Amino acid sequence: MNTTTQDTDATLDPVSHDDHHHDGPPKGIMRWILTTNHKDIGTLYLWFSFIMFLIGGAMALVIRAELFQPGLQLVDPNFFNQMTTVHGLIMVFGAVMPAFTGLANWMIPLMIGAPDMALPRMNNWSFWILPFAFFILLSSLFMEGGGPNFGWTFYAPLSTTYGPDSTALFVFSVHIMGISSIMGAINVIVTIVNMRAPGMTWMKLPLFVWTWLITAFLLIMVMPVLAGVVTMVLTDKYFATSFFDAAGGGDPVMFQHIFWFFGHPEVYIMILPSFGIVSSIVPAFSRKKLFGYSSMVYATASIAILSFLVWAHHMFTTGMPLAGELFFMYCTMLIAVPTGVKIFNWVATMWRGALTFETPMLFSLAFIILFTIGGFSGLMLAITPADFQYHDTYFVVAHFHYVLVSGAVFSIMAAAYYWLPKWTGHMYNDTLSKWHFWCSLISVNVLFFPMHFVGLAGMPRRIPDYALQFADINQIVSIGGFAFGLSQLLFLAVVIKCIRGGEAAEAKPWEGAEGLEWEVPSPAPYHTFSTPPEVK
Amino acid sequence: MKHWLYLLVGIFSPTLAASELPLNMTQGVTEISNQVYDLHMTILLICCVIGLIVFGLMFYSMLNHRKSKGAVPAQFHESTKVEIIWTLIPFLILVGMAVPATSTLIAMEDTSDADITVMVTGSQWKWHYKYFNEEIEFFSILSTPRDQIDNKAPKDANYLLEVDKPLVLPINKKVRFLVTSEDVIHSWWVPAFAVKKDANPGFINEAWTKIDKPGTYRGQCAELCGKDHGFMPIVVEAMPEAEFDAWIAGQKQAATEAAAQAEASLSQTLTMDELMAQGEQVYMARCAACHQPNGAGLPGVFPGLLKSPIIQGPVGDHLDIVINGKPGTAMQAFAKQLTAQEIAAVVTYERNAWGNDTGDVVQAADVSNFEK
Numbered sequence A: 001m002n003t004t005t006q007d008t009d010a011t012l013d014p015v016s017h018d019d020h021h022h023d024g025p026p027k028g029i030m031r032w033i034l035t036t037n038h039k040d041i042g043t044l045y046l047w048f049s050f051i052m053f054l055i056g057g058a059m060a061l062v063i064r065a066e067l068f069q070p071g072l073q074l075v076d077p078n079f080f081n082q083m084t085t086v087h088g089l090i091m092v093f094g095a096v097m098p099a100f101t102g103l104a105n106w107m108i109p110l111m112i113g114a115p116d117m118a119l120p121r122m123n124n125w126s127f128w129i130l131p132f133a134f135f136i137l138l139s140s141l142f143m144e145g146g147g148p149n150f151g152w153t154f155y156a157p158l159s160t161t162y163g164p165d166s167t168a169l170f171v172f173s174v175h176i177m178g179i180s181s182i183m184g185a186i187n188v189i190v191t192i193v194n195m196r197a198p199g200m201t202w203m204k205l206p207l208f209v210w211t212w213l214i215t216a217f218l219l220i221m222v223m224p225v226l227a228g229v230v231t232m233v234l235t236d237k238y239f240a241t242s243f244f245d246a247a248g249g250g251d252p253v254m255f256q257h258i259f260w261f262f263g264h265p266e267v268y269i270m271i272l273p274s275f276g277i278v279s280s281i282v283p284a285f286s287r288k289k290l291f292g293y294s295s296m297v298y299a300t301a302s303i304a305i306l307s308f309l310v311w312a313h314h315m316f317t318t319g320m321p322l323a324g325e326l327f328f329m330y331c332t333m334l335i336a337v338p339t340g341v342k343i344f345n346w347v348a349t350m351w352r353g354a355l356t357f358e359t360p361m362l363f364s365l366a367f368i369i370l371f372t373i374g375g376f377s378g379l380m381l382a383i384t385p386a387d388f389q390y391h392d393t394y395f396v397v398a399h400f401h402y403v404l405v406s407g408a409v410f411s412i413m414a415a416a417y418y419w420l421p422k423w424t425g426h427m428y429n430d431t432l433s434k435w436h437f438w439c440s441l442i443s444v445n446v447l448f449f450p451m452h453f454v455g456l457a458g459m460p461r462r463i464p465d466y467a468l469q470f471a472d473i474n475q476i477v478s479i480g481g482f483a484f485g486l487s488q489l490l491f492l493a494v495v496i497k498c499i500r501g502g503e504a505a506e507a508k509p510w511e512g513a514e515g516l517e518w519e520v521p522s523p524a525p526y527h528t529f530s531t532p533p534e535v536k
Numbered sequence B: 001m002k003h004w005l006y007l008l009v010g011i012f013s014p015t016l017a018a019s020e021l022p023l024n025m026t027q028g029v030t031e032i033s034n035q036v037y038d039l040h041m042t043i044l045l046i047c048c049v050i051g052l053i054v055f056g057l058m059f060y061s062m063l064n065h066r067k068s069k070g071a072v073p074a075q076f077h078e079s080t081k082v083e084i085i086w087t088l089i090p091f092l093i094l095v096g097m098a099v100p101a102t103s104t105l106i107a108m109e110d111t112s113d114a115d116i117t118v119m120v121t122g123s124q125w126k127w128h129y130k131y132f133n134e135e136i137e138f139f140s141i142l143s144t145p146r147d148q149i150d151n152k153a154p155k156d157a158n159y160l161l162e163v164d165k166p167l168v169l170p171i172n173k174k175v176r177f178l179v180t181s182e183d184v185i186h187s188w189w190v191p192a193f194a195v196k197k198d199a200n201p202g203f204i205n206e207a208w209t210k211i212d213k214p215g216t217y218r219g220q221c222a223e224l225c226g227k228d229h230g231f232m233p234i235v236v237e238a239m240p241e242a243e244f245d246a247w248i249a250g251q252k253q254a255a256t257e258a259a260a261q262a263e264a265s266l267s268q269t270l271t272m273d274e275l276m277a278q279g280e281q282v283y284m285a286r287c288a289a290c291h292q293p294n295g296a297g298l299p300g301v302f303p304g305l306l307k308s309p310i311i312q313g314p315v316g317d318h319l320d321i322v323i324n325g326k327p328g329t330a331m332q333a334f335a336k337q338l339t340a341q342e343i344a345a346v347v348t349y350e351r352n353a354w355g356n357d358t359g360d361v362v363q364a365a366d367v368s369n370f371e372k
């Protein structure tokens, strides 16, 4: 299939686009394997991410089942550690990041009036190497000695000298994930810089596009750092180097510096696109323009820049010099300022709007509140003396799940509901989607809120068994965990029903929605904007 | 609606009050831990207030600015003045927060002028304490019986938070900790002192505390350190200085006696049964975490000891790996951790348990000869 020739021979007005024979997708499995179409690739990414979400979720349920009661019941501690490790890796690299890339693929060309991504063949490649990466990672669990068991942060020397034999597979799969992300990021940048429709000036870009552009730069800057650090782990373990081994002149704490130099920007990679999504949805259902568009752009950029200056806030207990601790404490506190600006702007957008509460809006509102709670605990963690007590306890687990699950994942759900009519041409089942929302909202809080308490009371993270005073709360948390997990099956049901049928969606199903994506029919035709639209 | 609320409150308040659920950070028993607690409560309060305002406004808007209530959207979408205000106010709040945080942090990092120094060394999965200038050192290992962990026996009150030999410290003295590790990274954490310091292999970290109240304080390793990371607790016994001095004297006495006994054991010959009984004890306490109680190991992680060539082979090789360990693996050198007697017993045990049946008997003297 050759997109370029098709694009040039068809001068199609996207709105009155009719089904030319050669414009539809080819049939069968080869359509998906060979596709260079941004919508197909977006769909692939989104399904892949959802499957990974379920697999990673199943692992989380193994963890929560073991922690339902004190004592060792179901799994041995070594397997428990593999579950926490692979759960973390899958959720970060398999669920959240590919979901955002899927949304970028689908929506960025539609939002900027481009016919496709700038580098469609690389786009295909960057998706199709991902299943292999995760196949390798998951199959390492079945090796003798088991898969990675050193936490998703793979601190040396636990992952080097003391790591399992399968570490090479872990390293290889992280390399592939990194290459995929870098290719995806290059594609996003090239597309946004070069393929905006005439009149789509920088300060007219939808915020989703802005936040993704900035995310893509973060990715290009930090994924090579991750690749470097896994390679050092590889050579330390198998080729007798000693980057992280004091006996050979290395330093295990250096591992942490390099890892978190990647790791902190990485957490912003997982939240900036959410900011963009929420900034599209809240104005749509408030029927009012986004408050402070330009300050949103500047806040995103300053968060991205600051995110390179705070990495050692994950390492306060490693024994940094006082000056280092102070510097990283101040910078981390500073990051709360632009984050606050975003939240205030969303609230101001709602203020005196005309609100309605369709499911995308519900998820976005939940996002704002719950993400803010995660931001508060982040601020608490930034206070170094207090972090000495919080660090590596369930308080941190609560913090990052508030920002990642009720933050990033909720925003992805919001995006899915918002754009499903555009993707499938059908409205989703409203009742079922409301059930999905309310079940998720309640269970996510039953799951993660009490974790603050056990963490403060002194329960360390990454342990398979715990002292008796933590028993009651862990039981509540586990119940919340299973409820949240089951609630996501409702989402699966909604999506499948919506693909199969349902009320036909108009080109613009949401009264207050704005943007070029709503000017093409629903479902969006296989090729859109072959002639660029004019943006006024 | 009201009834429903009463019902909820009725159900929850007695259970909450009666269960004494631990819900907040401990205030601890040192000046520093109290300062940390105050910092924690202050920032929590600030967050709650900001949260109430922001969420209050949001809910007000959600309730009153609904389309279904006939709301007509306003047109404003920018105000430089407002935006500057809500950038500046949080900034000032943060500056206000940073001031007490900085002074607490400076105090926490000041390890000078300590009265006592204790070296804390983590290794998979136990702590080792060494009192400087006192020639006292010992390992501190989880003492919760395996049966409780496996749910075969009821769990007692300090389940997983109890050790065979706690660290003993005097109150009202500045104690400096030098923290390091023998293998992977561990983290020494006692919440009541607000001390958490990573134990990094090859490097030494410093921390300090000054305990106000006598008592028993419990903590846990806080950095993932492998399979039994959840099973290496810390217990500190804090006592008045006089009692502490008496304890030190007792320990010194015990150390001399132990040395004499170790010397005497070199000329003793134990029977196979005696060695096997003692060996089993040592094995279960010190080796079973990795090699498993049944000697089968964890394939691919820790080798099994059944029919292993080292165990079936010459005694010397077996002694060598137990005494000197194997650098670059999780197999530690046990020469300093166990007495010659214990090593003899555990080696005899391994060579004869689980159907290994080599019939070899190793005596303390053999071990000490090998070490020479």
Ligand code: HEM
Binding pocket: A153, A267, A268, A270, A271, A313, A314, A332, A333, A335, A336, A339, A374, A375, A376, A377, A378, A379, A381, A382, A387, A390, A391, A392, A396, A399, A400, A403, A404, A407, A408
């Ligand atoms: C106001 C903004 C935020 C601040 C001030 C903040 C601060 C912190 C701090 C200080 C830690 C280290 C805690 C410790 O280990 O002792 C931490 C951990 C973490 N944060 Fe945040 N954070 C913020 C927002 C976010 C966001 C937006 C995300 C992701 C979407 C995120 C994800 C994480 C994760 C995943 C960890 C734990 C990493 C690990 O140890 O495995 N945070 N945060």
Ligand SMILES: [Cu+2]
Binding pocket: A263, A264, A267, A310, A311, A313, A314
């Ligand atoms: Cu961070």
Ligand SMILES: [Cu+2]
Binding pocket: B185, B186, B187, B221, B222, B223, B224, B225, B226, B228, B229, B230, B232
């Ligand atoms: Cu540990």
